[in-house]
Amino acid sequence: MKYDAGRARAIAAAAIRKAAQAKNNPADLINVAIEELLRLRLELLGYSTLEDLATSIGAEVNATIFATIPRQMGEAGRARMEALLVVGPDGKSTFNLAEEARPAGHLAAVS
Structure with missing residues (x-):
C-alpha cells in the first residue's frame, strides 16, 4: 500500500462525487471510496475524513x-x-383528496 494522503483524498472525493449521483446514504458513499482506494492500493484515509467527504460532497450533489x-x-x-x-375550508389539500381517491387495497396487489 502506498501512502499519499493528498492523492487518496482526491480519488476518494471523485469516487464519492460519482457515486452520489445515484446513492444518498453516507455509508454507501464511504464504501465506494474505500473500494476505490483499495483497488488502487492506496492507504485508507481516516474514517472521519471519509465521513466528512461523504457528507459534504453528498450534500453538494443533492443540492445540484x-x-x-x-x-x-x-x-x-x-x-x-x-x-x-393549498388547504381548503374542509381542512384538506388537493394532495389529500388525490390520496383518498385511490382505490381501496391498492397496495394489496404488491404485498
Missing part, C-alpha cells in the same frame, strides 16, 4: 440535483405542485 427539478418542471409544473399544498 434538487435545483434542477424546479427548472425542469417549468412555471406550470411548479404551480401544480404548489396547488397540492
Whole structure:
C-alpha cells in the first residue's frame, strides 16, 4: 500500500462525487471510496475524513440535483405542485383528496 494522503483524498472525493449521483446514504458513499482506494492500493484515509467527504460532497450533489427539478418542471409544473399544498375550508389539500381517491387495497396487489 502506498501512502499519499493528498492523492487518496482526491480519488476518494471523485469516487464519492460519482457515486452520489445515484446513492444518498453516507455509508454507501464511504464504501465506494474505500473500494476505490483499495483497488488502487492506496492507504485508507481516516474514517472521519471519509465521513466528512461523504457528507459534504453528498450534500453538494443533492443540492445540484434538487435545483434542477424546479427548472425542469417549468412555471406550470411548479404551480401544480404548489396547488397540492393549498388547504381548503374542509381542512384538506388537493394532495389529500388525490390520496383518498385511490382505490381501496391498492397496495394489496404488491404485498
